[in-house]
Amino acid sequence: MSQLNYFGRGLRAGLPIMLGYIPVAMAFGIAGASLGLSAWELIATSLIVYAGAGQFFILASLQLGTPLVTMVLLVTLLNARHLLYGPIIEKYLPKGLKNRLVKAFYLTDEVFATCYVGMGKVENAARGSWYMGLGILAWLSWATGTAIGVFAGDELLKAFPVVEKTLGFALPAMFVAVTVQSIQLPMLKAMAAGVVITIGVVSLGFPTLAILVGAFGACLFYTPGEDNAKV
Amino acid sequence: MQKYEYVIAMVAMGVFTYLMRALPFVLMQRSRLLSRLNSGRFAIMGPALLVSTTTVVLYSGLGATTSWQEVGAYVLAVLILIGVLKAAKNTGLAMLVGMVAYGFLMWLV
16 A cells, blocks of 8 residues: 555544534634634634644633733643643654654644544554644644635524534544543543543633643553553 | 734744644653653553543533533433444544534434
8 A cells, every 4th residue: 555545544534633623713713803813814823823722712812912922821831731742642653753843743632632542553654644644634624614714604604503513513522532442441440530630620710731630630540550451 | 913913923822832742752862751651650641631631622512501401412412422432433423423413402402
């Protein structure tokens, strides 16, 4: 099988992400346009920053008149969870720092989740192309969704309100699906503890902190060496 | 705010976001500390991150509901999705059925 075929398999693996990204990015485009940002500013933000929660935080900060330096620092903090993704999936990625630095650009929450569940099943020689297919589709879906949101989103969503709600369920659906596939029986106690910790912190109004604290909390409740049976 | 100020901030946020994703690959070449994220207690860091992220996503989703019927529709759609995933072992199909179920249930309520 050629690298192009592996790239195509990566594209197929990215379809669930595309399904989730387009409506959310449309919402970003619509909200950004309503704040007075131009089409090119919004699309460029999606292409360059490429961070879902971070981009919505940018809009909230602009609305609140947050100083730009503070906004940059807060968005960086919000994305701090990404620091953990590379070390976790590096065993699947082809060797070579230069190669990995290119791939790092595409490493969003959803790409990480899909890689964690799916990349181990891809042959070693195919993983680079597979990852690029997945990553590029996700990136372009995000930018395309933003453009649709800027140019046509408002009318589209007003015309089909049920579709809007349905599409809004796509990202939660994707996360539930990949998470269920990643959990093994011996992890259950630790994961339950992680859920409780996460809910505790997120209910205080700190979603990013909740993700990090919940994950580390789950690890502390885990007894290593027993992860065999899948749930 | 001047237009050029937003452009500078946007590029800075792009650079810092990229660094959050790329720096670990550089640091792992110099230190073994990050590589330990895959061993011992931290062997479950991947699934643990997915679980905590999913918890936050579901918490936000449920927080956005406006009635108990909508909460029920949301929870039921998640359960249907998990059921289809267990039965069919197909992420795309499970997502699709879950979304259709959610849309139908929201239309009902």
